[in-house]
Amino acid sequence: KAGVTQTPRYLIKTRGQQVTLSCSPISGHRSVSWYQQTPGQGLQFLFEYFSETQRNKGNFPGRFSGRQFSNSRSEMNVSTLELGDSALYLCASSFPETRGAPTGELFFGEGSRLTVL
Amino acid sequence: AQKVTQAQTEISVVEKEDVTLDCVYETRDTTYYLFWYKQPPSGELVFLIRRNSFDEQNEISGRYSWNFQKSTSSFNFTITASQVVDSAVYFCALSESFRAGKSTFGDGTTLTVKP
Numbered sequence: 001k002a003g004v005t006q007t008p009r010y011l012i013k014t015r016g017q018q019v020t021l022s023c024s025p026i027s028g029h030r031s032v033s034w035y036q037q038t039p040g041q042g043l044q045f046l047f048e049y050f051s052e053t054q055r056n057k058g059n060f061p062g063r064f065s066g067r068q069f070s071n072s073r074s075e076m077n078v079s080t081l082e083l084g085d086s087a088l089y090l091c092a093s094s095f096p097e098t099r100g101a102p103t104g105e106l107f108f109g110e111g112s113r114l115t116v117l
Numbered sequence: 118a119q120k121v122t123q124a125q126t127e128i129s130v131v132e133k134e135d136v137t138l139d140c141v142y143e144t145r146d147t148t149y150y151l152f153w154y155k156q157p158p159s160g161e162l163v164f165l166i167r168r169n170s171f172d173e174q175n176e177i178s179g180r181y182s183w184n185f186q187k188s189t190s191s192f193n194f195t196i197t198a199s200q201v202v203d204s205a206v207y208f209c210a211l212s213e214s215f216r217a218g219k220s221t222f223g224d225g226t227t228l229t230v231k232p
Contacts, residue, residue, distance in 0.1 A: 033218040042225065043208065048218035056219040090162065094218060105152065105164035106217050 002027065004109035006091050012115045018079040021112045025072050025093030031055075032074040033106065034066060037088040046089075049074055078114075086116045119144045121211050123223035130199055131231050138194045138226045140209030146170075151185065151192045152210040152217060156225070162208070167217075168192060199230045 005024040013019050025032050033056075034046040045058040049068035066076040072093075078085055092106035120143040130136045142151065153165040166176065168185045176183050180200075184193045196203055206227050210220040 031218050035222075043222035045219050045221070050218070058219075088160070092162075092218070105167055106154075106162070106220070107164070108154075108162040110159070110161045 004091055004093050004107055006089075006109035006112050008112060009110065010113050010115075012117060013081050014117050015081055015083060017081050018077060019081060019114060020075055020077045021089055021091075021114075023074045023076075023091030023093075023109060025074070025091075026107055029093035029095065029107070030072050031094045032068055032072065033092045033094075034074070034076050035090040035092065036060075037090055037111070038086070043090070046076065081116045083116050086114060088113050119146075119149075119211050119213070119221040121209050121221050121223035123207075123209055123226050125226045126224070127227045127229070129229045129231065132201060133198050134230075135195060135197050136199050136228065136230075138196075138207050138209075138228065140192045140194065140223060142190050142192065142209070142211045144211060144213070146213045148213070150212045150214065150217065152212070152220065153183070153192075153194050154208045154210060154222075155205045156208065157205040165194075165207075196228075199228075201230050201232055204228060204230045 007022045031050045033048040035043050037043045047066050048056040052068045063079045068074045088111040090108050090111045092108045094106055122141045149170045151168045154162045155165055156162045173185050180197045182195045206225045208225045209223040212220040
């Protein structure tokens with residue numbers, strides 16, 4: 001069973017540019033969450049999507065946005081990049097909501113490492 | 118607001134030693150869920166265990182065991198007879214819903230197991 005796939009794995013951008021990251025969840029998973037991981041701030045929740053709707057949102061500026069498609073694939077976009085946006089962006093999916101006994105765990109991808117110069 | 122504190126930033130042990138990773142949490146919710154994840158050097162976070170706030174039964178799974186104490190808001194994780202492959206960053210997380218999509222993570226504890 002394929003895991004969570006994130007692309008690209010590595011990318012370098014300059015300040016002011018924008019970036020789009022992609023995430024393909026495990027087949028059958030309808031919830032996709034995004035996290036930012038940095039040495040200084042740790043793992044911070046960005047947003048969660050379920051059935052193409054944003055269900056939860058973290059405390060990030062409006063430059064950070066996301067969306068989910070009908071096939072559950074998700075993208076996140078960061079506009080007007082700042083140096084502080086350099087981080088590992090992790091995507092996670094979870095079991096179908098209709099599962100009889102959901103265990104609630106998140107399945108993470110390997111992440112997209114963004115460097116802003 | 119929810120908060121998870123992992124006071125131990127780094128722990129170093131010698132193979133076969135037992136090691137306990139501490140986790141203290143804060144929440145105003147009466148129902149909540151606690152998780153432990155492992156992040157090896159490869160970078161991919163791996164789920165280890167979940168505990169519900171209404172289930173204080175401790176659990177043992179092979180060399181891993183978890184001690185959940187609601188009275189002290191702690192959810193500690195013990196590795197018995199540690200191995201080099203246990204070297205990783207371990208994260209404790211808290212969610213208000215069993216859907217862990219929006220989880221609050223601790224800062225992580227870096228465990229190094231030396232041969």
